[in-house]
Amino acid sequence: MSLEASTDEVQTIVAARRLAGARTVFIGVGRPSTAAILARLVHNPDLVLIYESGTIGAKPFHIPLSIGDGELSETADLVVGVPEMFNYWIGPGRVDVAFLGAAQVDRFANLNSTVIGDYDSPRTRLPGAGGAPEIASSCGEVIVTVAHSRRTLVDRLDFRTTVGHGDGPGTRERLGLRGKGPTAVITDLGVLEPDPVSAELTLTELHEGATVEQAREATGWDLAVAAAPRVTQAPSDTELEALRELLAR
Amino acid sequence: MFTMRTTMARIVGLSEAVAELVHDGDSVALEGFTHLIPFAAGHELLRQGRRELELVRMTPDLLYDQLIGMGVARRLVFSYGGNPGVGSLHRFRDAIEHGWPHPIEIEEHSHAGMANRYAAGAADLPFAVLRGYAGTDLVEHTAVRFLECPFTGERLAAVAALRPDVAIVHAQEADGEGNVALWGIPGVQKEAVLAATRSLVTVERLVERLEPRAGAVVIPGWTLDLVALAPGGSQPSYSQGITRRDNDFYRDWDHISRDRDRFRAWMDEHVLNGVAAR
Numbered sequence: 001m002s003l004e005a006s007t008d009e010v011q012t013i014v015a016a017r018r019l020a021g022a023r024t025v026f027i028g029v030g031r032p033s034t035a036a037i038l039a040r041l042v043h044n045p046d047l048v049l050i051y052e053s054g055t056i057g058a059k060p061f062h063i064p065l066s067i068g069d070g071e072l073s074e075t076a077d078l079v080v081g082v083p084e085m086f087n088y089w090i091g092p093g094r095v096d097v098a099f100l101g102a103a104q105v106d107r108f109a110n111l112n113s114t115v116i117g118d119y120d121s122p123r124t125r126l127p128g129a130g131g132a133p134e135i136a137s138s139c140g141e142v143i144v145t146v147a148h149s150r151r152t153l154v155d156r157l158d159f160r161t162t163v164g165h166g167d168g169p170g171t172r173e174r175l176g177l178r179g180k181g182p183t184a185v186i187t188d189l190g191v192l193e194p195d196p197v198s199a200e201l202t203l204t205e206l207h208e209g210a211t212v213e214q215a216r217e218a219t220g221w222d223l224a225v226a227a228a229p230r231v232t233q234a235p236s237d238t239e240l241e242a243l244r245e246l247l248a249r
Numbered sequence: 250m251f252t253m254r255t256t257m258a259r260i261v262g263l264s265e266a267v268a269e270l271v272h273d274g275d276s277v278a279l280e281g282f283t284h285l286i287p288f289a290a291g292h293e294l295l296r297q298g299r300r301e302l303e304l305v306r307m308t309p310d311l312l313y314d315q316l317i318g319m320g321v322a323r324r325l326v327f328s329y330g331g332n333p334g335v336g337s338l339h340r341f342r343d344a345i346e347h348g349w350p351h352p353i354e355i356e357e358h359s360h361a362g363m364a365n366r367y368a369a370g371a372a373d374l375p376f377a378v379l380r381g382y383a384g385t386d387l388v389e390h391t392a393v394r395f396l397e398c399p400f401t402g403e404r405l406a407a408v409a410a411l412r413p414d415v416a417i418v419h420a421q422e423a424d425g426e427g428n429v430a431l432w433g434i435p436g437v438q439k440e441a442v443l444a445a446t447r448s449l450v451t452v453e454r455l456v457e458r459l460e461p462r463a464g465a466v467v468i469p470g471w472t473l474d475l476v477a478l479a480p481g482g483s484q485p486s487y488s489q490g491i492t493r494r495d496n497d498f499y500r501d502w503d504h505i506s507r508d509r510d511r512f513r514a515w516m517d518e519h520v521l522n523g524v525a526a527r
Contacts, residue, residue, distance in 0.1 A: 052360070053283050053434045065496045066333035068283020070489055073433045079464065081435040082282055082307065083368045086361040091380055114357075119390055125345040127331030127338075130308075134361040134381045163384040175383040176404060 005235045007188040009243055010207045011145060012038065013235045015099065015186050018143055022096040024048040026139055027067070032099030034063050034246065041242045050095055052131050054080045062249050086131070090138050093178055098139035100132055100162070104154045105146055107200050107221050109164030109182035111136070112157040119159060132162040137177040148187030154220040165199040189215045190229065200224055207232045258427025258473035263451065266477040267293040270415050270447045274323070278305040278413040278445060279312060282436030283333060284489060287419040288312050289482030290451050292520045295319055305413050307363045307437060311485065311502050314338040315520070317353065318512055324354040328363040335499055339506040349509065358391055362408045367437045369410035370444025382406045416445035419483045420468075421491055422459060423452040427470030430459045433489025435466045442468055451479035453491045
């Protein structure tokens with residue numbers, strides 16, 4: 001390796017790698033879009049990008065600002081209305097991987113994107129659910145990307161907008177949620193994955209330079225740590241160059 | 250019950266259209282999912298001083314931020330109140346967090362819930378069923394019920410049909426009979442128009458006749474009330490093939506809208522003192 005990657009770049013590159021074997025990915029705005037376009041460039045040229053606006057098989061050259069930029073519908077295989085997007089495509093589980101962000105994530109990877117503080121008199125009013133609840137219940141798996149901080153990784157959500165693993169094992173089955181739910185939370189320090197037995201998020205991977213202590217310190221609950229967390233494979237020059245070229249377009 | 254129309258849509262000026270269809274206190278849906286957002290019509294609502302509206306829209310976006318900040322909303326029904334790719338809608342937040350310029354009531358759903366509510370409205374059904382909401386805190390804070398499928402016993406969410414008094418959408422073209430064609434991201438515009446009691450479509454251009462176009466959504470003039478010409482009427486969003494999304498303005502709005510005084514001054518200068526398209 002010759003190029004030096006920032007933590008931001010590492011987070012995007014790690015997210016993109018998760019799409020190497022996927023057929024379809026569902027994308028919100030911001031980093032997920034960058035990671036998905038990067039995955040198409042480097043790992044998986046046939047990856048089908050699906051944006052919430054109804055553009056299926058979009059092939060954007062630029063990173064779109066919104067999920068409905070003109071370039072998405074101009075390059076899509078098909079463009080559908082919102083009822084069809086949720087009822088024919090997301091609901092039946094036709095999408096392999098969904099990327100979601102959130103303002104708060106708890107130890108069972110449940111997400112809050114509604115309010116900070118009390119619902120009726122919130123300290124911070126967030127945008128709200130959007131597509132997240134049904135995306136997270138029905139897509140094959142969900143990958144969450146957030147900043148690793150005590151503000152984001154919290155002991156208790158102020159509002160449960162989206163169910164990850166609920167209150168632990170069995171919740172998803174009891175609620176009839178058909179996808180696997182969150183399989184990874186990718187932060188700027190490492191990767192948290194649900195424990196196969198307890199479903200609790202466990203630190204399984206650290207990015208180069210990050211430490212277990214740092215990750216525990218930046219987590220709002222007593223973070224479980226795998227016996228021997230992996231070290232993230234350093235970004236290759238190919239990945240980094242492709243990412244930088246993409247961001248410069 | 251929906252009202253069967255016996256006449257074709259009339260083509261009128263934008264100010265006349267808004268004056269005729271929208272009354273104080275109405276439930277009004279201005280739809281367009283990122284694309285084809287009817288800004289010109291929304292601004293005309295402001296200039297005519299409509300008040301106490303129930304504003305319905307999946308993604309409030311900049312247009313509803315402006316309407317809420319100018320105090321025309323009594324209630325907001327929505328599923329995602331953000332500036333896509335940029336961040337917060339500051340006027341929406343200020344109204345909910347601080348009651349400025351006055352408190353508003355909210356009813357929020359997921360996108361799947363809202364889309365299905367419109368579809369039920371268009372179908373003239375009382376409610377829609379979907380797999381959704383289960384296990385979320387939305388259940389305690391919004392109008393959703395659960396029922397058992399009569400065939401399989403599966404537990405499903407039910408949401409009430411949306412039946413706005415007025416739907417307003419923007420499209421690329423209409424012909425002389427008020428038949429409308431829109432293409433690109435279709436959102437929930439057709440559903441909103443068919444669900445509403447009254448409807449207005451603003452268009453980029455009037456044409457002699459609509460050319461057949463693959464993938465276009467055509468809304469027949471006999472399902473609409475009024476059509477009004479409003480070139481550029483979806484800016485800063487866009488009309489596929491005619492105008493481009495003004496992403497710089499979406500970023501600028503973050504600064505303009507952050508401060509109450511700056512927001513009001515901007516609205517005075519650019520909207521209230523502007524004139525409606527013919």
